[in-house]
Amino acid sequence: MNIIDRPSPNQAVRPAGGPVDILVLHYTELPLKDSLDVLSDAARETRVSAHYVLDEDGTVYRLVPEDRVAWHAGRSHWRGYEALNVRSTGVEIVNLHGDRHDYPPRQIAVLIELCRAILARHPAIVPQNVVGHSDIAPGRKIDPGLRFPWKALADAGIGLWPKAGAAPIEGDILPALQRFGYSPPRDLAPEEIVKAFQRHFRSTRVDGVADRETRALLAGLLDQVGSQT
Numbered sequence: 060m061n062i063i064d065r066p067s068p069n070q071a072v073r074p075a076g077g078p079v080d081i082l083v084l085h086y087t088e089l090p091l092k093d094s095l096d097v098l099s100d101a102a103r104e105t106r107v108s109a110h111y112v113l114d115e116d117g118t119v120y121r122l123v124p125e126d127r128v129a130w131h132a133g134r135s136h137w138r139g140y141e142a143l144n145v146r147s148t149g150v151e152i153v154n155l156h157g158d159r160h161d162y163p164p165r166q167i168a169v170l171i172e173l174c175r176a177i178l179a180r181h182p183a184i185v186p187q188n189v190v191g192h193s194d195i196a197p198g199r200k201i202d203p204g205l206r207f208p209w210k211a212l213a214d215a216g217i218g219l220w221p222k223a224g225a226a227p228i229e230g231d232i233l234p235a236l237q238r239f240g241y242s243p244p245r246d247l248a249p250e251e252i253v254k255a256f257q258r259h260f261r262s263t264r265v266d267g268v269a270d271r272e273t274r275a276l277l278a279g280l281l282d283q284v285g286s287q288t
């Protein structure tokens with residue numbers, strides 16, 4: 060893995076003793092150079108950064124050391140926590156066209172290598188806590204998008220993928236979504252949370268409808284999380 064240091068001024072100290080227990084994956088929607096510029100710009104009204112930027116060719120740029128806070132998550136919620144920058148590591152993946160073009164295999168191979176290294180350094184990041192920006196900011200963010208290969212990552216030991224054949228969740232789906240981790244603000248429409256779940260786990264149809272397949276997928280995830288927390 061080829062890592063190039065390109066420090067960003069947009070960083071802060073981690074709170075003393077606080078855990079780093081969430082890994083957040085993003086896409087940039089910008090070419091590499093623009094991505095690096097934006098994520099290093101100290102003059103923007105809202106300063107942003109990430110720990111790493113992963114180019115399409117597999118080159119990794121390190122902008123912020125993992126023991127410091129990068130500003131990638133913004134307003135965000137997961138498993139009852141909010142403002143997740145202080146407890147997370149953020150990777151921005153260069154992908155110009157969002158949902159229109161697959162991620163190149165070389166880029167994903169390096170992403171898997173990078174994520175494995177991050178997880179090895181932060182054992183508190185349980186598989187349930189490997190998330191997309193869209194998972195932690197429903198209704199606001201859609202990255203890393205419908206073409207992100209979440210299953211390939213899960214097969215490589217990064218994050219979770221639903222086990223097939225689970226009995227669908229009955230009744231109100233929201234408590235079950237919250238049990239998995241979705242912890243959005245109260246004023247957000249429940250459909251947006253279902254959509255966020257579908258973006259990650261059922262990307263062929265993101266309609267916010269808690270249908271039978273969506274409920275079965277969620278059950279197939281919840282079956283796996285009891286023992287890891």
Ligand SMILES: [Zn+2]
Nearest residue numbers: 085086192202
């Ligand atoms: Zn993002």
